[in-house]
Amino acid sequence: MEPHPTAPPAAQNPTEDFLIHARGLVKRFGDFTAVDGIDVDVRRGEAFGFLGPNGAGKSSTMRMIGCVSPPTSGVLEILGLDPRRDGPRIRARLGVCPQLDNLDIELTARENLTTYARFFGIGRREARRRADELLEFVQLAERADSKVEPLSGGMKRRLTIARAMVNQPEVVLLDEPTTGLDPQARHLVWERLFRLKQQGVTLVLTTHYMDEAEQLCDRLVVMDGGRIVAEGSPRELIERYSTREVVELRFNADDQRAYAEKLDGIGERLEVLPDRVLLYVDDGDEATAEVHRRSLSPASVLARRSSLEDVFLHLTGRTLVD
Amino acid sequence: MVTLVLPRLISFEGMSRRAASVTERNLSTLRSAYWVVLVSGFLEPVLYLFSIGVGVGALIGDIRLPSGEVVGYAEFVAPAMLAAAAMTGALSETTFNFFGKMKFVRLYEGILATPVRPIEIALGELAWAMVRGLIYSVAFVVIMVLLDLTTAARALAMLPATLLIGIAFGALGMAVSTIIRSWQDFDLIAAGQFALFLFSGTFVPPTGYPAVLRWLVEVTPLYRSVDLVRALSTGTTGWLQALDVAYLLALAALGLTVAGRRMERQLCK
Amino acid sequence: MTAMLSVLEFHLVNYRRTWRSSALTTLVMPLLVMLGFGVGVGAYVEGGVGGVPYLDWIVPGLIASTALQAAVGEATWPVFSYFEWLKVYFAQAAAPLRVADILGGHLAFMLFRIVLSAAVFLAVAAAFGTLHSWWAPLTLVVALLVGLAVAAPTVAYAASVSSDSYLIILMRFAVLPMSLFSGVFFPIGSLPELLRWVAYVFPLWHGVELSRDAILGTSPGLLGLVHVACLLAWCAAGCLLAHVRFRRRLVI
Known part of the structure; x- marks a missing residue:
């Protein structure tokens, strides 16, 4: 994998210090409040986690950050832009790995990457080059021409991660990246994500596994019932609350x-x-x-x-x- | 990236490019057996033309058009089959397939994480349905000309008309797909489509129907499509055909608006 | 025999859940065809066919054609999905059932669906006053023959293909041409020699002829025996082939 373009060109915009900046962010579905006024700041280059049980509001938050779910109220800026207005421009610079793999089952592993690259307006030849490079990176080069269905759960997840990297994003959103994987597959995913972090990619992930949060996150918030109940590095949180x-x-x-x-x-x-x-x-x-x-x-x-x-x-x- | 600097100036260009990338995705899914399915779709109207138009036509002889002109039965049926082919081609991509991609395999969820917007997915799918419809239309007009059922010049004039029919039905199909809930509803859609195919002035002029029924038939989209194509095929165009075109354009605009809105509401909640 | 009946019962129980949605296709579609072609196009056929009004002439053909549609409908996607998607056959094979029971039970259910569709159509045809003879109920037997002659080989085909695209291909290249060029809508005498022989080979034309004789009250003569023999040959070959295919899939 080529060195990732880590260092941002000197921030054009002061709020770009925080790639993600939220104040009083709320998401409601009818009467149900999924996210109940949270404040979040994610800095460039860090690995930031949302830890909490199922139903805590992590995925709803991720979908708002991914600009596919408009906030009900509150402030949300991503890469210094407003998701309500600049969705496509923001998404062009994000990588998304959803909780449930939504790979294209009609295509092969490589085609999944090249086709996806085309959605970002990446040229065919460049798309092909990045696809091969990323397949190598997630250790799927041998399965490049396999369809999606016969791949194991861990392979599918790695392919989804590769797909999220195809536009060389500044921020990668990972919604429960290892849920449902066996221990060996989890470690392989963690190892690849750690490699990305070393390359300077900003990672934002949700998890309900504490070991995952401890392994990967520089900083995290603990969510419960749509609210943030604590914030800090894993070590700080343990020192403070245990x-x-x-x-x-x-x-x-x-x-x-x-x-x-x-x-x-x-x-x-x-x-x-x-x-x-x-x-x-x-x-x-x-x-x-x-x-x-x-x-x-x-x-x-x-x-x-x-x-x-x-x-x-x-x-x-x-x-x-x- | 230029798009970041000049979003306002070239946003439309970005839109068509992103819609095209959705069309391109469909192109890369073509595998051996599905190719045959896709291309052979033109066979259905051709078979009907030979069976009903030529076979039953031998029992009927000539038929009088509303304009007063008398034509052979096959000449009467052929343009209707062309219009029906344009409808079928467009609907087969935008109903069953579209519904599956949206609700079943969650394909669009993945696409929406990229800069592509819901309306651009709709446009891309529609363009794909057009490509499919155009293959059928071209094959069919070639057969019409070979059988001497119309002239080459009129055949050329019919092609843009079939594109318009395809866009209108494609947009309608997508709008319907965002509304229906389950696979079972497709039985209803298929029955409705077949009823349109049988009664839209396709095999007999609706002049014989009771007044209410006739009025009902004449406002259906396939009747307006058949009217347009038949007038072009027999060289009897007039003001009524301008109405057909306006009707189909309005249907296309309405269908796309509904489909885009409902997709946005269902996928970006 | 009881084993086969238990399989039939499984399909009937399933049908109790889904009959409403299939009622639409089995009842409404043939009715639309009868109205569209029989009444609509028929109004333009002066003098009918061989002295018989066009509507009355095509109704027997449509009954045979309905049997074909019902047979194909039950023998394609359901069979394919019981192998590929729902794995129902494999679940049945894990019970103490023989391949013949699994196949026979499903075919028996298909025959039930076929005769049901034909009976409904026959009743509608009677209401339209298009039945000319007391022999008309015999069309149900013809429908069963045509149904099995089509369903059995189709089951064998659906059990062999790897993707449901091939089912669409079957509909397009075999089922639709057969329903349009087997003397349902116009006498096959006007077909070119070669195509006429194709119609002779496939099952639907034989059913159409027998059904027409029964409803119009004309005697088929010795030719009737040829029709029946042809249909029985399709049934036998189809069942044999289907059994071979099922064995290969279920007994490993």
């Missing part, structure tokens, strides 16, 4: 709550889930020792580092993946 370590305890009982009282005083905080109890502590080993000192005998004990899952649990009282 402890250094977590001890997960499972007791042989129908109701884990019965044990909650007996754990009182260990660590900063405690969460009771239907199947286990989480202790938020600074030192996991020390806390585990204390549990045993109180002669409680959990069926299993796991001490681990804090993750975004814990941040989300703390902020909303719910887990990310139900």
